[in-house]
Amino acid sequence: MIEENQPSVLIMIFGATGDLAKRKLFPSIYRLFQKEKINKFAVVGVARRELSNDEFQANVKESILTFTKEQENVDEFASHFYYHSHDVSSSESYIQLKDIADRLDSHYQLEGNRVFYLAMAPEFFGTIAEQVKEQGLTDTNGYKRLVIEKPFGHSFESALELNKRIRTAFEEDEVYRIDHYLGKEMVQNIEVIRFANALFEPLWNSRYISNIQVTSSETLGVEERGRYYETSGALRDMVQNHMLQMVALLAMEPPIRLTTEEIRSEKVRALRSLRPMTKEEVNQYFVRGQYGAGTVNQENVPEYRTEHNVDPESNTETFVAGKLMIDNFRWAGVPFYIRTGKRMDIKSTKIVVQFKDIPMNLYYNTEETLQPNLLVIHIQPEEGITLLLNAKKTGGDVKSTPVQLSYSNKSTDQLNTPEAYEKLLFASMRGDATNFTHWDEVALSWKFVDSISEVWENTKESSFPNYEAGTSGPRPADELLESDGHFWWPVENLDLEN
Numbered sequence: 001m002i003e004e005n006q007p008s009v010l011i012m013i014f015g016a017t018g019d020l021a022k023r024k025l026f027p028s029i030y031r032l033f034q035k036e037k038i039n040k041f042a043v044v045g046v047a048r049r050e051l052s053n054d055e056f057q058a059n060v061k062e063s064i065l066t067f068t069k070e071q072e073n074v075d076e077f078a079s080h081f082y083y084h085s086h087d088v089s090s091s092e093s094y095i096q097l098k099d100i101a102d103r104l105d106s107h108y109q110l111e112g113n114r115v116f117y118l119a120m121a122p123e124f125f126g127t128i129a130e131q132v133k134e135q136g137l138t139d140t141n142g143y144k145r146l147v148i149e150k151p152f153g154h155s156f157e158s159a160l161e162l163n164k165r166i167r168t169a170f171e172e173d174e175v176y177r178i179d180h181y182l183g184k185e186m187v188q189n190i191e192v193i194r195f196a197n198a199l200f201e202p203l204w205n206s207r208y209i210s211n212i213q214v215t216s217s218e219t220l221g222v223e224e225r226g227r228y229y230e231t232s233g234a235l236r237d238m239v240q241n242h243m244l245q246m247v248a249l250l251a252m253e254p255p256i257r258l259t260t261e262e263i264r265s266e267k268v269r270a271l272r273s274l275r276p277m278t279k280e281e282v283n284q285y286f287v288r289g290q291y292g293a294g295t296v297n298q299e300n301v302p303e304y305r306t307e308h309n310v311d312p313e314s315n316t317e318t319f320v321a322g323k324l325m326i327d328n329f330r331w332a333g334v335p336f337y338i339r340t341g342k343r344m345d346i347k348s349t350k351i352v353v354q355f356k357d358i359p360m361n362l363y364y365n366t367e368e369t370l371q372p373n374l375l376v377i378h379i380q381p382e383e384g385i386t387l388l389l390n391a392k393k394t395g396g397d398v399k400s401t402p403v404q405l406s407y408s409n410k411s412t413d414q415l416n417t418p419e420a421y422e423k424l425l426f427a428s429m430r431g432d433a434t435n436f437t438h439w440d441e442v443a444l445s446w447k448f449v450d451s452i453s454e455v456w457e458n459t460k461e462s463s464f465p466n467y468e469a470g471t472s473g474p475r476p477a478d479e480l481l482e483s484d485g486h487f488w489w490p491v492e493n494l495d496l497e498n
């Protein structure tokens, strides 16, 4: 059941001295507090290093100032934070944590509601879930929920193993697997655009749509995450979760109701319809890349293989492009192209829906530049929608010209959209699991991605590095579309401002 606003809750953050807690979690909880969405709450931060409550609260205040640039009510806010120095493998430490939790529960009247937020390296996820149960932290009168960060496993087998361990302590409906793309405003908007518009709903199928392109490009490199990224690559880091989640939302059938269960079940059906590939077909449908040295935002940047904690002969992909076919009645024959990479020319996530040409175009003779209709969903950095149409060129002759109808979220609502983590944290407190990934989605995504990684991990890519940093990726990614008679719509030309 989804609770009303102002849930009372004790949040236990495992990994409270880490990067995610500092950059995303403390600022998100602060914004919820400032918006008065929570007032009866306490946070226990858990990590190995020794800190007093005062030192921890000082860290929280510094994070608020750095990442929100605000400090109103920050002392009062930080007074809700407590710290427990803890090694995740020590049972004794969980017993002390239980004592702290019980005391805060009664002090703040939190009704026994507990969110366990795992913001630590994934190898600890299973142990923490088991320990919080064994040491009685989950024996509570209120709800108990586990919010779990990515990556959820490294393959289908490892995800299955992790899931079994978690499920010894939490039911599936108590597990909130984070995919932060599902917290993004315009990703959540996909369903509304599709299902609330008479203009699009009837056209959303293979009769009218030529292809759909989903691009998520980053200018950042691998930064300090070389050790993790070497075992992950762009396929596991971005495709298994964010990219396939966006495809599922674009491809799913309308749910019969807007409930968590109905939406999830339609997403699962869409993922089940992904056309499987044989080993021989993988490189026909998918292209991998790795960045070489280049220039990004006027700065010279090194090649991936010389980044910190990266093998100088690394076979890890930092770029993936792929063609997904969804073998069901609605999408037969319509390619869904996806593309994601690090150190590309632009930071941008966009979806382009390309409609088919009309059967007979009266303007072919007079106008060479007639374009297909496009619906562009701008996920980030700008948020909005653009519809590209053809209209009459002003003047005497009957000639057509492309025109754009644009809606920008920010300029229309005059609001800063809430950060994804703020929305997801609040949803987990309220028991709304709609924008978290169900185990069935995770399992299907891993099975699909495993079929690609099995081939890539067993064949060294001799062309690596095959794209220069600061570009739009390797040439074979363009050829993937050209062989179907398509091309990638250039994301920079589709900006809302243009």
Ligand SMILES: NC(=O)C1=CN([C@@H]2O[C@H](COP(=O)(O)OP(=O)(O)OC[C@H]3O[C@@H](n4cnc5c(N)ncnc54)[C@H](OP(=O)(O)O)[C@@H]3O)[C@@H](O)[C@H]2O)C=CC1
Pocket (backbone or CB within 6 Å): 014, 015, 016, 017, 018, 019, 020, 021, 023, 046, 047, 048, 049, 086, 087, 088, 089, 118, 119, 120, 121, 122, 149, 150, 151
């Ligand atoms: N950072 C980000 O932007 C994102 C992170 N994530 C995910 O979030 C999770 C955390 O990432 P991030 O914050 O970057 O990681 P960090 O390495 O910055 O933080 C790890 C945290 O774990 C604690 N820790 C490590 N070992 C132990 C132990 N044995 N017992 C108790 N605490 C321990 C560390 O504290 P101490 O050293 O004091 O013990 C620290 O608080 C990962 O799963 C990551 O994949 C997902 C998306 C984005």
Ligand SMILES: O=C1O[C@H](COP(=O)(O)O)[C@@H](O)[C@H](O)[C@H]1O
Pocket (backbone or CB within 6 Å): 150, 216, 218, 237, 238, 349
């Ligand atoms: O999950 C991840 O996402 C980020 C990209 O997120 P965005 O919101 O900035 O688009 C990516 O940099 C990171 O490697 C990956 O783990």
